[in-house]
Amino acid sequence: MKFPKSVLKDIEEHLHAEKNRVEEQIRQLSAQDPFSDTSRLTDNAATDTEAKEEIDHERYQAMLKELEDKQKGIIQALVRIDKGTYGFCTKCAAMIDTDRLAVLPIATLCMSCENSKIS
Numbered sequence: 702m703k704f705p706k707s708v709l710k711d712i713e714e715h716l717h718a719e720k721n722r723v724e725e726q727i728r729q730l731s732a733q734d735p736f737s738d739t740s741r742l743t744d745n746a747a748t749d750t751e752a753k754e755e756i757d758h759e760r761y762q763a764m765l766k767e768l769e770d771k772q773k774g775i776i777q778a779l780v781r782i783d784k785g786t787y788g789f790c791t792k793c794a795a796m797i798d799t800d801r802l803a804v805l806p807i808a809t810l811c812m813s814c815e816n817s818k819i820s
């Protein structure tokens with residue numbers, strides 16, 4: 702069993718657009734990193750402002766990680782489309798429900814494997 706080419710084409714286009722979007726978000730986020738400013742290294746700022754920046758930096762890191770994970774998932778999905786393994790559960794090799802892929806195109810597990818992972 703295989704996914705029709707037309708369906709894969711739609712998903713591939715969607716993933717490419719999504720990848721560009723995520724890359725743009727990463728680029729914008731990188732520009733906002735308060736620690737990317739090298740002048741800070743020589744700036745002896747007061748400790749209370751440093752504490753605030755520490756929190757901002759942690760949130761920035763968390764946001765960046767989330768975007769990078771998403772980007773990784775998209776790239777892996779594109780690779781699987783290329784290899785012809787896209788849409789099959791990486792655990793049990795069952796075909797992943799197309800409704801599920803429509804909602805989560807980067808899904809690698811079928812519904813039952815996903816559910817058994819949680820429980």
Ligand SMILES: [Zn+2]
Pocket residue numbers: 790791792793794795810811812813814815
């Ligand atoms: Zn499965």
